[in-house]
Amino acid sequence: MNAFYGWSISICVSAVIASIFELLVPKGNMEKMFRFVLGTFMVCIVMIPMNSLASSIKNSIAMQKYEYKDTEYNYYVDEQYINSAKGVLIDAVKENLSELGVSYLNIDINIDIDEYTVSGITAEITVSKEYSNYKSKIENTIYNNIGIECKVYIEGND
DSSP states (O other), X not given: OHHHHHHHHXXXXXXXXXXXXXXXXXSSHHHHHHHHHHXXXXXXXXXXXXXXXXXXXXXXXXXXXXXXXXXXXXXXXXXXXXXXHHHHHHHHHHHHHHHHTOOEEEEXXXXXXXXXXXXXXXXXXXXXXXXXXXXXXXXXXXXXXXXXXXXXXXXXXX
16 A cells, blocks of 8 residues: 555656646747657656566566475475484384394384474384284383384284
8 A cells, every 4th residue: 555655646746847847848849859758757657666566576476486496395305304214213123123033024114294393103013923922022122212102013913
């Protein structure tokens, strides 16, 4: 609203100044030329806000493209952090399992992320039937040593 108010004030002031100059110009050939110059001046005064409006629209579009790229970049970086954290946790789980003398079939790390925070990390470990007696020991060891919840699945069982 302030921009429109300023624009209308500049048009009014320019019109008054142009009228005063028009009264001061002598009659004759110079009068036609001066009227043309004043008319061009008034058109420019009216068009200047259009230029700034087009510039602001252009900047707005450019910022939207930048914000999209920034979001895409942040997603990529977040995925790298998550994959790196999963790799570190898998290595820690493997080390704990080897200390227990348990071989695994599969290790999967799940990281639950809310908008900006990690809400939960769990490990899912699949072992063969021969290690079915180690289930609670594996879960407790992983929780006590690494600090994450662990679910152990026995091959062939749900």
